[in-house]
Amino acid sequence: MTRIALARLAHARSGDKGNSANVGLIAYRPDLFPILEREVTAERVKAHFGSLVEGEVDRYELPNLHALNFVLHGALDGGGTVSLRTDAQGKVLSSALLRMEVEVDAVVAESVAGLGRVPAGWEPGSADRHPEG
Amino acid sequence: MAERRVVRVAGGSGFWGDDLDAPVRLVEGGPVDYLVMDYLAEVTMSIMRKLRDRDPRGGYARDFVDLMRRIYPVCEERGIRVIANAGGLNPTACAEAVAQAGRDAGVTGSATLGRVGIVSGDDLMDRLDDLLAAGHELANLETGEPLSTIRDRVRSANAYVGAAPIVRALELGAGVVVTGRCADPALTAAPLVHEFGWDPSDYDLMAAAALAGHVNECGAQATGGNCMAEWWTTPDYDTMGFPVLEVEESGAFTVTKHPGTGGRVDRASVTEQIVYEIGDPRAVLTPDVAADFTSIHLSDEGNDRVRVEGVTGRPPTEFLKVSIAYTAGWRSEGTLLYTWPDALAKARAAEHMLRKRFSRLGLRFDDVHTEFVGWNAAHGPVAGSPPEDLPEVQLRMAVRSRDRDAVERFTREMAPLVLTGPPSVTGYAGGRGRVQEMVAYWPALIRRDAVEPFLTVEVVDV
Known part of the structure; x- marks a missing residue:
């Protein structure tokens, strides 16, 4: 088994509801979803966020979208307008979750090695179809 | 073979302060039947309160009036109707300013745009003490504390209302509908209910309408904006195409964007928006339905088209959410x-x-x-x-x-x-x-019967 960052297996989006946040975690490929289900438990997510999340973590499954949804209670230091954090609305709790390390076998590790990272040679505007604006 | 009937609803704004030109690109860049504009986040109402304190004719998103001034002519030419929660704490003043913009643009008497609808009654501020006296606790949803602990510091209190009053405004011939604090997805749901004559107690259809609204309500977040998956492949962020939903009578819909715009619509971009700001996916609550997002089926058809179908729903609860803001x-x-x-x-x-x-x-x-x-x-x-x-x-x-x-x-x-x-x-x-x-934000619940009888729908002629 090899330890790799969750960022190799999944992408994510997060947002706020009052003083709670949610993180939707989406597998890059259907075959990676069972790994998320096995490795990314509510308990591990709660431990990963440490003092950022005061309350409990609930996990929900959306197998139809190869996704998990985590609700992080008390994650926003009082909520969007009161929080003194730069990320007062929990917009980047998504990428924070992707820093978590999970165990996968060597074959999976090799198959996801390039996922979630900007490829070599990329420059801003490389993907543009209308480069002149 | 007759073509399937499609109603196209475009989401032109994710919040008050979003890309000013996006709604213009939407109405000019391809076919659209309805443009919906979301201006309200959790505490926007308290900002509106400050504006209204300064000027009793203020308290709404003036940006929307400026937008209508720009797009009235093209909307008239193409038969596009517009629905916005820009009314904030003063939907009537907002609608009157919009009507004046319509007169200036020469759409007086237009069959499509000759009337502006006003949905109000969501504002509970003037009734707050009566509601508390009548036993509505308005306890904080997160902490359970009663509202009495902060009553003297409350700046605004608004119930999230559903699609029904907007549907009524459309039935009365409104070409532009201005609301206060309606639930964001209702802006998209209402024209679908109106156009297809959907039964509000058909909860699978109402779930489809709510899901369409959820996809639309954050603008470009459905079309490649803020999309993490292979973000470096997203072309032309500078001219983002905002979402256009092609909705069928069955409730199935296709998410797309206009040709030639930036961004991308694919499985990843749509999925990220579907899971955005949800709790239990089996019961995503709006005033109109409890939608089950675990029943959604997505097909990525390529060419910036993703088909969304299969969503089911159950009846909503007896309560509406209330958004209260207080000084802290x-x-x-x-x-x-x-x-x-x-x-x-x-x-x-x-x-x-x-x-x-x-x-x-x-x-x-x-x-x-x-x-x-x-x-x-x-x-x-x-x-x-x-x-x-x-x-x-x-x-x-x-x-x-x-x-x-x-x-x-x-x-x-x-x-x-x-x-x-x-x-x-x-x-x-x-x-x-x-x-x-x-x-600060104080989320609470209130029984529907304390709000719904107080909702009003009016129209003003342009």
Whole structure:
């Protein structure tokens, strides 16, 4: 088994509801979803966020979208307008979750090695179809 | 073979302050039947209150009036109707300003755009004490505390209302509908119910309508904006195509965007928006339905088209959500930039010095928050140990307090460090920080029968 960052297996989006946040975690490929289900438990997510999340973590499954949804209670230091954090609305709790390390076998590790990272040679505007604006 | 009937609903705004040109690209760049504009976030109503306190004719998103001034002619030419929650705390004043913009644009008497609809009655502020006296506790959904603990500091209180009153306005011939605090997805759901004659008690159809609204309500977040999956392949962020939903009578719909615009519509971009700001996916609540997002089926058809179908729903609850905003003291923040070598050590020494000064000055803060930008500002403890000898680190400190004077003094404490504190520091050219009043959010529930009979729908002629 090899330890790799969750960022190799999944992408994510997060947002706020009052003083709670949610993180939707989406597998890059259907075959990676069972790994998320096995490795990314509510308990591990709660431990990963440490003092950022005061309350409990609930996990929900959306197998139809190869996704998990985590609700992080008390994650926003009082909520969007009161929080003194730069990320007062929990917009980047998504990428924070992707820093978590999970165990996968060597074959999976090799198959996801390039996922979630900007490829070599990329420059801003490389993907543009209308480069002149 | 007859073509399947499709109603095209475009989402032109994710919040008050979104891309001003996006709705113009939507109405000019391809076929659209309805443009919906979401302006309201959780605490926007409290900002509207400040505006209305300053000017009794204010308290709504004036940007929407400016937008209508720009797009009335093309909407008239193409038969596009517009629905917006821009009314905020003053839907009537907003609608009157829109009607005047319509007169200026020459759409008086138009069959499509000759009337502006107004949905109001969501504002509970004037009835708050009556509601409390009648036993509506409006307890905080997160903490359980009764509203009485902050009653004297409440600045706004609005119920989230559903699609029905907007449907009524469309039935009355409104070409533009202005609402107050309606639920964001209702802006998209209402024209679908109106066009297809959907039965509001058919909860699978209402779930489809709510899901369509959920996909639309954050604008470009469905079409490649803020999309993490292979983000470097997203073309032309500068001309983002906002979502256009092609909805069929069955409730199935296709998410797409206009040709020639930037961004991308694919499985990843749509899925990220579907899971955005949800709780239990089996019961995503709107005033109209409890939608089961675990029943959604997506097919990525390529060419910036994703088909969404299969969603099911159940009846909504007996309650509506209420968004209450109350004043909660004062806040400010400041930054200083420390440079190599030992940038982080210098920034930490500066923080230490400032905290000692706050203590010596007897400043009472409810919280003093420190971030080291370049290391842990966004991810906090998740960021792990700092990298070896960062080239530069920005110290960011923020405070909050019920004592305005303490916060005012804080704004004068950071700048002196460029001469009095640890070395190789810069970045205080912006001057002193501002003292800002904090408005906190108090989510609550209220029985429908305390709100729905009070909703009103009117139309004004352009």
